[in-house]
Each structure stands twice: as structure tokens, then as C-alpha cells.
Amino acid sequence: MPNAAVCRVLLVDDEPAIRDLLSGLLEAEGFEAEQAEDGLDGLAKLRERLPNVIISDLEMPRMSGVEFLAVVRRRFPQIPVFVHSGVPPDDFPEIRPNVWFQKGATHFSDLLEAVHDWTRKPPIFTAAPQSAPAPLRTRRDGAGFFVLTCTECLRTFKLRNDPEIKTVERTAYCVYCQAELRYLIESSKPS
Numbered sequence: 001m002p003n004a005a006v007c008r009v010l011l012v013d014d015e016p017a018i019r020d021l022l023s024g025l026l027e028a029e030g031f032e033a034e035q036a037e038d039g040l041d042g043l044a045k046l047r048e049r050l051p052n053v054i055i056s057d058l059e060m061p062r063m064s065g066v067e068f069l070a071v072v073r074r075r076f077p078q079i080p081v082f083v084h085s086g087v088p089p090d091d092f093p094e095i096r097p098n099v100w101f102q103k104g105a106t107h108f109s110d111l112l113e114a115v116h117d118w119t120r121k122p123p124i125f126t127a128a129p130q131s132a133p134a135p136l137r138t139r140r141d142g143a144g145f146f147v148l149t150c151t152e153c154l155r156t157f158k159l160r161n162d163p164e165i166k167t168v169e170r171t172a173y174c175v176y177c178q179a180e181l182r183y184l185i186e187s188s189k190p191s
Helices: 016-028 038-050 063-073 108-118
Strands: 008-012 034-038 054-055 081-085 099-101 134-140 145-149 156-160 169-173 181-187
Touching: 008 016, 008 038, 016 034, 016 108, 016 134, 034 038, 034 099, 038 054, 038 145, 081 108, 099 108, 099 134, 134 145, 145 181
Parallel strands: 008 034, 008 054, 054 081, 081 099, 134 181
Antiparallel strands: 145 156, 169 181
């Protein structure tokens, strides 16, 4: 049995009863379990500290598990991903789960055994990624907006251009996940 005390599992599910049940089972096995109520909350938890394993539902409000796991696969491909859902992941090739469990038909001993199996190797990382990314680049569109793609949740949103602000480098917060984004205006003239 691995030293589970150092292994952290992130549970992402919009059902508090499921999160509490899985947390209790994992903690009884010596794992550290952290809960997130949906994909956006999961991304916020990833900013704090990366887990050894992620267990996620697919159907959730605000940011679905499919969206969340697509971001995880793109940004953190080394983290093992378990899907615990009533929806089979076959229709979503972008999430490529390592393990899939049918919600409502899962023997929790199988899930715990899988977590043990995937955490036998020493973790590749233990801290949240430290990054000071270069500012995003953007241009004004013809309607007086800037279009940004969040580096955290990978969603695109528009910001209204404030002509009173003359600085070329600016800071905005993602309207979805509240990540702080620095961006540069490539041209001071509207396109």
C-alpha cells in the first residue's frame, strides 16, 4: 500500500452527498481529499495546489466536467483523471479519462483500489504551477471590445474598451473563473 498520506485527490462533483461520501472513504484510506462543486471551482483548487488524482463527474452547472477535464488534459496531462458519472465518456474524446466509473453502479472498493494503483508512483509534482506568463495579446474589434481567451479556463470573453485608459498593458479578470489576466493592446488604433 502506498503512503497515501501524501497523496491528494481532488473530487469535482455538484452533488455534496457524493463528494462527502467519497471524501470520507478516501480519508479513511489515508488520502487527502479536497472537494470542488463544479469545474470552475476545480480550476480554482488547481491554482492553489495540484492533486495526484482527479475524480470528476461530467454533468455539472457553470462548467461541466467535460469542459473542466479538457482544460486539465491540455494544461496538466500528467494528472491521472477518473470519471465518476452516469454519462459514459466515449462521446467526449477530448477528456481521455484514465479510469471511468458508472455513477450509481460503482463498488467503492474498486474506486479506492484504482486510486491506490494510480498513486503508487511518487508524484511528479506537489505544488501549483508557478508561472508569470507573458501578457496576452489582443486588438480592438470594430465594436469597441477586446477579445481575450483565459489562460486558466480557456474560455473566450469580450471586454469593453475604455478609451480613457491610455496604457498599453492592462489587467482584467476572467468573467468565468476570475483568473487575473494581463494583456497587451497590439495597436493603439481601432481595427
